[in-house]
Amino acid sequence: MSGTGQNSKDAEGAAFQWIRLTGGGREESCRGRERKDTQKARALRHFYKNCFIPALEQTVFQENRYYHIHQEQLIELFLSSFRQLCNRLYARQQEQQIGPISIIEYSLQASSTADELFAYRVEAYGEQGYEDSEPYFENYNAAWLYQFVPELIMNLNEQRKAYGGKILGGDIEDMMRGELILFHQFTVGLIRSAIPRAISEPQYAALAKSESFNIRLGQEGKQRKTIYIKHEAIDFDQ
Numbered sequence: 001m002s003g004t005g006q007n008s009k010d011a012e013g014a015a016f017q018w019i020r021l022t023g024g025g026r027e028e029s030c031r032g033r034e035r036k037d038t039q040k041a042r043a044l045r046h047f048y049k050n051c052f053i054p055a056l057e058q059t060v061f062q063e064n065r066y067y068h069i070h071q072e073q074l075i076e077l078f079l080s081s082f083r084q085l086c087n088r089l090y091a092r093q094q095e096q097q098i099g100p101i102s103i104i105e106y107s108l109q110a111s112s113t114a115d116e117l118f119a120y121r122v123e124a125y126g127e128q129g130y131e132d133s134e135p136y137f138e139n140y141n142a143a144w145l146y147q148f149v150p151e152l153i154m155n156l157n158e159q160r161k162a163y164g165g166k167i168l169g170g171d172i173e174d175m176m177r178g179e180l181i182l183f184h185q186f187t188v189g190l191i192r193s194a195i196p197r198a199i200s201e202p203q204y205a206a207l208a209k210s211e212s213f214n215i216r217l218g219q220e221g222k223q224r225k226t227i228y229i230k231h232e233a234i235d236f237d238q
Helices: 002-031 038-094 149-163 168-178 180-198
Strands: 101-108 120-125 134-142 207-220 223-231
Touching: 038 120, 038 134, 038 149, 038 180, 101 223, 120 207, 149 168, 149 223, 168 180, 180 207
Parallel strands: 101 207
Antiparallel strands: 101 120, 120 134, 207 223
């Protein structure tokens, strides 16, 4: 249980540290978005600093509180999805559609739509690893990460009205997309906490796995972190 608590604290700390460290950096990025329209650029910077960041901090605080209160329930939900994943992979192995599994990978997708900001893709590869021409994939439901975001976006849409049309709904979506890492940290903490129990499940034990089997976690388009190698849990810096 102490390890679970530490992972949740790590997730919280990383999230708030990211807000503190990137506030100025994101503001700088806003400066370059509309160089031909200085009024637009100034409005973006002002809105980001005075509206978006304070509202985002509050939302991350809400998510952190929910994560702490419901962490055990969230772990159970993850374990249920992991068991189902193993069952489906086992069935494919029995039908010789896939060989021993070498990689299971969870990745946050760089979605272009606001409704799918927190979409996770799960991919499983056979012995050939990334050279597998027909990997298995499905989605991991992380709706719990998104529950406070609609209210955040609704409030920001109200606040942007004071900017005389210079701030658009798409600008808010872009800002949110740039901060997904804050929420992703909670998924990192959750899955890391769940791994010791996940690999003790009989559905996992029944699955044929290669000697190099590992579980990875990350974001689409970025390097994934290995969080478990067969017979060995990995602790990595977030």
